[in-house]
Amino acid sequence: MKGPVPVSGTPRGTDAPRDSGAPFDWDAPPAAPDPGARQRPAPDLPWAQARRTARRSGGHPLPTLDLDLCDALGHALAQPLVARTDLPPFDTSAMDGWAVAGPGPWRLHGRLLAGQSPTGPLADGTAVRIATGAQLPPGATAVLRREHGAVERREDGEGGALLHDRAPHPAAPGRDVRPRGQECRHGEPLLPAGTSVTPSVLGLAAATGYDRLTVHRRPTVELLLLGDELLEAGPPRDGLVRDALGPLLLPWLDACGARVIGRRMVKDDLGLLRDALRHSPADVVVTTGGTAAGPVDFLHQALTEVGARLLVDSVAVRPGHPMLLAELELEPAPAPGTPARRVVGLPGNPLAAVAGAATLAVPLLRALGGHADGSPRRVPTAAELPGHPRDTRLLPVRLTEQGAHPLAFDGPAMLRGLALADALAVVPPGGLPAAVPVELLAVPGR
Numbered sequence: 001m002k003g004p005v006p007v008s009g010t011p012r013g014t015d016a017p018r019d020s021g022a023p024f025d026w027d028a029p030p031a032a033p034d035p036g037a038r039q040r041p042a043p044d045l046p047w048a049q050a051r052r053t054a055r056r057s058g059g060h061p062l063p064t065l066d067l068d069l070c071d072a073l074g075h076a077l078a079q080p081l082v083a084r085t086d087l088p089p090f091d092t093s094a095m096d097g098w099a100v101a102g103p104g105p106w107r108l109h110g111r112l113l114a115g116q117s118p119t120g121p122l123a124d125g126t127a128v129r130i131a132t133g134a135q136l137p138p139g140a141t142a143v144l145r146r147e148h149g150a151v152e153r154r155e156d157g158e159g160g161a162l163l164h165d166r167a168p169h170p171a172a173p174g175r176d177v178r179p180r181g182q183e184c185r186h187g188e189p190l191l192p193a194g195t196s197v198t199p200s201v202l203g204l205a206a207a208t209g210y211d212r213l214t215v216h217r218r219p220t221v222e223l224l225l226l227g228d229e230l231l232e233a234g235p236p237r238d239g240l241v242r243d244a245l246g247p248l249l250l251p252w253l254d255a256c257g258a259r260v261i262g263r264r265m266v267k268d269d270l271g272l273l274r275d276a277l278r279h280s281p282a283d284v285v286v287t288t289g290g291t292a293a294g295p296v297d298f299l300h301q302a303l304t305e306v307g308a309r310l311l312v313d314s315v316a317v318r319p320g321h322p323m324l325l326a327e328l329e330l331e332p333a334p335a336p337g338t339p340a341r342r343v344v345g346l347p348g349n350p351l352a353a354v355a356g357a358a359t360l361a362v363p364l365l366r367a368l369g370g371h372a373d374g375s376p377r378r379v380p381t382a383a384e385l386p387g388h389p390r391d392t393r394l395l396p397v398r399l400t401e402q403g404a405h406p407l408a409f410d411g412p413a414m415l416r417g418l419a420l421a422d423a424l425a426v427v428p429p430g431g432l433p434a435a436v437p438v439e440l441l442a443v444p445g446r
Contacts, residue, residue, distance in 0.1 A: 043313055044316040046316050047317040050315040050359055053311055054311075054312070054360040054363040054364040054367075055364065055366075057327065057342060058363075058364050058365075058366075059367070061369065062216050062219060062283070062368055062370065064216055064217070065214070065216070067213055068212055073197055073198070074196075074218060074257055075215035076194055076195065076196055076197065076215060076216050076257065077191060077201075077213065077215060079214045080192050081204070081205060081208075082188070082189055083185065083190055084186065085186055086186050088179075090135045091140075092135055092177070092178045093131065093132055093134050093143045094132065094177060095143055095145045095146070096131055096132050096146045097130060097144050097145040097146040097149060097176070098143065098163055099127060099136050099140040099143055100142055101123060101125065101126055101140055101141055103170070104144075104163060105152075105162045107126045107163075108128070108163055109128055111129035112129070113131045114134045117135060118135060119137075122138065122139040130143065140177075141173045141174070142171040142173055142176065144163070144171050145167070145176060148165060148171075149166065150163070192372065194371060197213065216370030219283040219369055221253050221259065221261065222260075222263070222264075222280045223263040223264075224265075224276055224285060224288070225246055225264070225265045226265075226288060226348070227265075227267075227268060227288075227348065228267055232265070245346075245353050246263055249288070251444065251445070252445070255445075257365055258284070269298075270305075273298050274302040274305050274306055277302055277303065277328065278328075280341065283339065284344060284361075284368070285344070287343065288346045288347070288353055289348030290345070291322040291323060291348075292347075299345050303343065307328065307329065308328040309326060309328075310324060311327060315359055316392060317359060317393070317394060318393050318394075319349065319351050319394070319411070320347050320359065320412065322347055323344075323347060324343075325343070325360050325364070326343040327341070328341040328343060329341075346360075346361070347412070350413060351396075351410065351414055354443070354444070355394045358441045359394075376440075378437040378439050379399060379403050379404050379437070380402075380438070381404050381425075381436055381437075382404055383405055384431065384433055385397070385406050385432040386406065387427040387429055387432065390429050392426060392427065392428060393426075394426060394441065395427050396418050396423075396424060397422065403435075403438075404423070404438055418443060422446055423440040423442065423446065424441040424443055425439070425440060426438065426440070426441060
């Protein structure tokens, strides 16, 4: 799509024939429908339905892999994570101090550091210096914190030292002890299949004894940036504009569980675009621009020529409504179980492209990668959130204790509001008053 898309109304060229590569005549009447043309989905699909369609189009998650922990980050668990040990695996000290047995004062005997095994049980009335994380000896009843203990050197001929409790309250049984199995027991389910593997998940898996995880393969993505007007470096000049979507989308798609294997610019040429779609090595091709019906918007025609099937062809959402989702059967036929290639067509305007990615690309990629659906996040509105008369609106907002506040610079070609935003608010047609719940979508990097 070339040029800004107005918040309401029809973009210039929307009624133009989408399958013509000839020079565009702005004054020509709309072409008559072709009775033999491939059936297209209904235009302006409701926003929630479009997201469901994208999720369902992912079908079954991609095949599983058995990966080292260090390689599993960003994947989704293909099997539940089940505890392989008790956590902690033995009674441990939660503080630096002394492990004590029974009431004080206590006779002191030696010390225990983390990683050392006790040499024997602790007799009643005795104590041993202990470090945080060290295993408690059998017979220990509590841990006396270092700051609460006072050591008295004995001068009665028996040698040694006595430990006294100076805490405000006596060391009750179990104080500052992490008992075995406090966090989980061996065989206990910890996380369900479909959980996204985050650094915290890796830590939990390692703590409970895993060296490898069974996960779903991450979907591969190729990003095609369409248009003659794009610059890869420097400021805009001579009618050319800087590509903002490559730097924005690449890390976002990666954070959504994809593995980006390519990024390239494609000129406004039907043949180049058709070949790029047909020969891409990726599971999902994400394009920017060319989704409307302007004079060089060739995406629909290219999809037709490669035999793609449109699943979504525009969505009732602002910004970003001329977005699309298509399915392309691969030739030659791939190995059994290999899914059809998906194509997500995003508008060319930056905020409109973000809206398209949040609507279609994110649900699709998470479904292919086996990531479970999370519960929608909702917060109250802190002020009125303006909406579109007929369509859902995705509005950049910042979050405070009071709730969601709308941000300025929210036009389809703008990124300034998005750069300040904590989320995108899903505003239904007509807008929302203050102090009512609103659904939030994550924005890149948040």
